Amino acid sequence: MKFQKICVIGLGYIGLPTASTFAAHGVDVLGVDINSDIIEALNKGEIHIHEPGLREDVKKAVNSGNFKAAAQPEEADAFIIAVPTPFQENKFGQYNGITYKLADMRAVVSAAESILPFLRKGNLVILESTSPPRTTVDLIAPLLARSGLEAGRDFHLAYSPERVLPGQILRELIENARVIGGVTPESAEAGKELYSIFVQGQIIKTDATTAEMVKLMENTYRDVNIAVANEFSRLADKFGVDVWEAISIANLHPRVKILDPGPGVGGHCISVDPWFFVEAAPELTPLIYHSRQVNDSQPHFVVETVKRALGSLDGKKIAALGLAYKPDVDDLRESPANEVVRILQEQGAQVMAWEPFKPDADMPGIDMASSLEDAIKDADAIMLMVKHTVFSQLNPAEIVKKTKARIAIDTVNGWNSEAWKESGFQLFHLGDNKSPAANRKA
Ligand code: SAJ
Secondary structure, X not given: OOOOEEEEEOOOOOHHHHHHHHHHOOOEEEEEOXXXXXXXXXXXXXXXXXXXXXXXXXXXXXXXXXXXXXXXXXXXXXXXXXXXXXXXXXXXXXXXXXXXXXXXXHHHHHHHHHHHHHOOOOOEEEEOOOOOOOHHHHXXXXXXXXXXXXXXXXXXXEEOOOOOOOOOHHHHHHHOOEEEEEOOHHHHHHHHHHHOOOOOOOEEEEEHHHHHHHHHHHHHHHHHHHHHHHHHHHHHHXXXXXXXXXXXXXXXXXXXXXXXXXXXXXXXXXXXHHHHHHHXXXXXXXXXXXXXXXXXXHHHHHHHHHHHHHOOOOOOEEEEEXXXXXXXXXXXXXXXXXXXXXXXXXXXOEEEEEOOOOOOXXXXXXXXXXXXXXXXXXXXXXXXXXXXHHHXXXXXXXXXXXXXXXXXXXOOOXXXXXXXXXXXXXXXXXXXXXXXXXXXXX
């Protein structure tokens, strides 16, 4: 095999599963991270993130001797950079009255710099981190040229984005189609050869900037489509319509597939990546920019619905069910549910949150319940924020016995109106103003 040893730089949600999957396929993998606690834990076969199946895979990889973690790269046949590209904290761009966020590329730059002493002729370098268009050719290639070697001539350089869904990473890494964008066709071919070690989906070769755009386009497409769904929820509310009914009817059209409205868009991908386009070309991206604004402001629309359900928020006790950024994951970062809780509190409500996927989470400024019962017992209203399967399966006939609340607010269409009504609740759905729950009181 051509790739006997590889270095994976960045051992987070993408780098670690990628490293363990290569190791499981017989490659000698050195994982590199700046966090010494992570290195120490991994070398003992312990992991710091939650992803189904990953613990077992990493343990096996360490025990087989194919995987070890270290603070610095070593010479290898290929280097994969999988470090985060967050926003800059205190710096923003301005264009024609709009303010936009800027990518913080420092982790990518220092990962690429860490390779410099070990880069050899014939190597392959792959950037996986989501990056603004032209990063590979305009930032990485010139940086790596400081080694004295030229990308595309002396070594191969390619961009290959990860496109796996949190919660299903290990399966999707293997089964998803993979795009490899080379700075030359030979670089793309070398990338294809590397990922062919475990990828069973189609591997598509292209140029580096196309591959960067593909990744950003996928997540931007989703963000814009969720924004239109969220805007429909506001329109439905204004016109006395149930948005969920309207969407389900519209989606019977063979060429229409409207996504789900909800409390907003969270996570580290869909709410982030569209900004890379806005930053790169603010004059060309009004739709992308405004979609971000719509999704970021959706928590305010949720709070308006809660206010209507409760009359006023002042002193009202609300049980908030779910803080994760989406159903059935334990990731609470960048979650719109947290933003909803924050605004409710600002407006005088007392919120108690329950997150079954992270019962011990310490969320600054948020009162966390120790159980569902604890969250709902003294509440004036119960609010569904994330469609976790365990919440969709709640039986309102049982819930009503454990709470003094008789108002329920469903922001994700996870609860059946009839069942909750029959059990004595007034149920309000986000984006449903057709027959306000107050009028359908049991
Ligand atoms: N959401 C809605 N309505 C919907 C669908 C999602 O409000 O109809 C919300 C979710 O609740 C969540 C957010 O959007 O807050 C994002 O969730 P998601 O499941 O759409 O996506 P992520 O962020 O978990 O993962 C995405 C995936 N990209 C696409 O589906 C195009 C994944 O394949 C990527 O690998 C990942 O981003 C990434 O790392 O970029």
